[in-house]
Amino acid sequence: MAIGGLAVGEEKSAMFDTVSLMDQLLPNDQPRYLMGIGRPTDLVRSVQNGMDMFDCVLPTRNARNGQLFTSKGLINITNKSHKETFKPLDANCSCYTCNSFTLSYLRHLYNIKEILAFRLGTIHNLTYYMSLMKTIRKNIESGTFSSWSKEYLDQMDHYKGM
Structure with a gap:
């Protein structure tokens, strides 16, 4: 339906x-x-x-606009605060983007409008969503969805844009 x-x-x-x-x-x-x-x-x-x-379309549209979903909330990769951040986008993510590039380099790619930036952002955002849905399914199957979802929503309430 x-x-x-x-x-x-x-x-x-x-x-x-x-x-x-x-x-x-x-x-x-x-x-x-x-x-x-x-x-x-x-x-x-x-x-x-x-x-x-x-x-x-949100995960891909947001990626094209430099908005990336992380375990710590939504970030805008073009923000100046990421200029010298030489760590992965999300330490809790195992996607190609997080395993291969720093926040600083991703910011650089976005700021020069390099097409690779949008692809890397899309890879990351889609991985975030697939992981979220996998976690939801796992918690439904184990009977812990109610407590997990409350914890997740409480955690995300601390972050903007999620």
């Missing part, structure tokens, strides 16, 4: 009220597909409300 037309300017509370209502109305034995929802915290909240599948 597909749900669309949300995340188009309404308040988050209204969006999640609708998602919660749809959870009550849709059959439990069929997958629920929520279109256009893309922020990591929104994905977790949507899973809390019974949604199963998602699609959104």
